[in-house]
Amino acid sequence: MPMPRNSRPSRGKGSRSTKIQSMENTRSDAVKAMESQEGNKEENSQAKKSPSSPQGVAKKRPAFGDLTNAHQNHPKQSKKVAVKDTAKKVLRNAVAHDVCKNSKKYGPKSLPEEEASVSSEPIVKEEAILVEEEEPSVEGSSAEEEPGPSKQMPTNETRKVEDDPYANNEYAKEIFTYMRKREEFFPISNYMVKQHDISKEMRAILVDWMVEVQENFELTHETLYLAVKLVDHYLMQVVCLRDKLQLIGSTAILIAAKFEERCPPCIDDFLYICDDAYQREEILRMEINILHTLKFDINIPIAYRFLRRFAKCAHVDMEVLTLSRFICELTLQEYDFVQERASKLAASSFFLALKMKNLGNWTPPLECYSGYQSTDLFSLVKRLNFLLTYQPQDKLKAVRTKYSHKIFFEVAKTPTLDMLELEEILKNSV
Structure with a gap:
């Protein structure tokens, strides 16, 4: 029998209750998903966030470990594994007794498969081209401004400079004249005569380790050179104990990276490469100490x-x-x-x-x-x-x-x- 025009089909209690139950289940699933995401987010917040952080939880080494790159006998491995492994080397405590002996060699640790497959050749950020903004300027050169027997470049060299559309050479001459003058304010004396707990050999091992850190974090070479300068100028004024030498080196890299890099590594990265030999507060205190000692003047040529x-x-x-x-x-x-x-x-x-x-x-x-x-x-x-x-x-x-x-x-x-x-x-x- 046909239904009246204005009438609506009746819904039973069963269908209504089923719909309500379905809505409640959907809402419950959404709440669980949000809670799961919040849990994962909170868990991930404990991990290091820096993109340059070394991945793969390899077995850590004690502070002041072997830093001599003595792994030439190991089989060839992926570049990613080799670079990540070298950064975990740290200075060893016994270096003061005999820095020339390599009593122990450490082999590379395995990394996750997806990480080991990533190519990690040494990055040459600045090597693709020479710096155009440092193009020599020949305009306005005079005997008073530039030392040397020749005060002006030959005509063919001048033409090369002027024909380069990418050369920002307006300030290059003044910049390097200024840098030459600043060298006079940063002399380094023979500071090892007053350092009773460290030696030249210890400093050499520290710098060797700093080179590995620069490679591992893919830092620019300016950062490496500046960090070594910071170490020398700090040690020239402060007597250092051997157990603090690596702390000084890693903090110097941190300061130099903040000065030179677009995205410097975070403190957790330096805690990692030092095998947690130091606390976060120690690095922060050392950073303040270095900057105050150098009077915040770290633009060293x-x-x-x-x-x-x-x-x-x-x-x-x-x-x-x-x-x-x-x-x-x-x-x-x-x-x-x-x-x-x-x-x-x-x-x-x-x-x-x-x-x-x-x-x-x-x-x-x-x-x-x-x-x-x-x-x-x-x-x-x-x-x-x-x-x-x-x-x-x-x-x-x-x-x-x-x-x-x-x-x-x-x-x-x-x-x-x-x-x-x-x-x-x-x-x-x-």
Whole structure:
């Protein structure tokens, strides 16, 4: 029988109660999902949030462990595993007794499969091109402003500078003149004479470890050079105990990273690489102590910036610049070079690289923009060549291993110059 037009179909109690029950179940599921998400969020908040944090929970090592990169006998592994593993090396407590002995070698720890599959070649953020803003400026050069025998670049060099549409060279000259003047305010004395609990060898091991940290966190080389400078200037004014040396080094990297990096590592990262040998409060206190000791003046001229400047002036390729950087970075571990000016050290490293590649003499443009004549560099060039040729290669291998990689043109394998041969080359360069 047809239903009336205005009538509605009746709903039984069963269908109504079923719908209500379904709505309640849906609401209950949503509440559970939200609670689960909040629980996961709270759990994840305990983990490190920095994108540069080392992943994979490998077995940690005690503070002041072996930092000598002595794992050449281990089989080849993925680059990610190798880089992550090296950062977990820390200074060992017994280094004061015999820093030359490697009593224990640690093998690489396994990482999750998805992490090990990620390529992690050394990042060369600044190596793709030389810094265009450091293009030498030839406008307004005068004898009073630029030292050296040649006060103006040749016409062909000037044309190269002016034809470069990407060269922001308006302030390069003033910037590096200012940096040369600032070098006078940051001399480093022989501070080891008053350090009774640490030695030159301990400092070398610390810097070797800092190089590994720079690789692991993919920091710029400016950060590494500045961090080493901060360590030296702090130790020049404060007597340090050996158990605080690694704390000073890691805090110096943290300060330098805040000064140089776009995204510096967080404190948890440094607690991790120090194997929790220090507390968060200790790093914060050391950071304040270093900054107050240096009076917050940490814009210290470093050799790396001068190197890039000289390479830009000479219009050399990346391989020559990388070779000069390798030579200069070797000096970071050597206490005997800490008293050298950054600009002179950079000029000497670049001079030696040119000779090793047989690329000619120290040209007038280089004399103009470096402020050094070739004869001013001879003594330091000889010392650098001696370091490059006769430095022991069985320990503290972080720098040599780093520059043996293909991305750095394997410049660490470049044949060195014999000392007598170098003497003859320098005589002919006058």
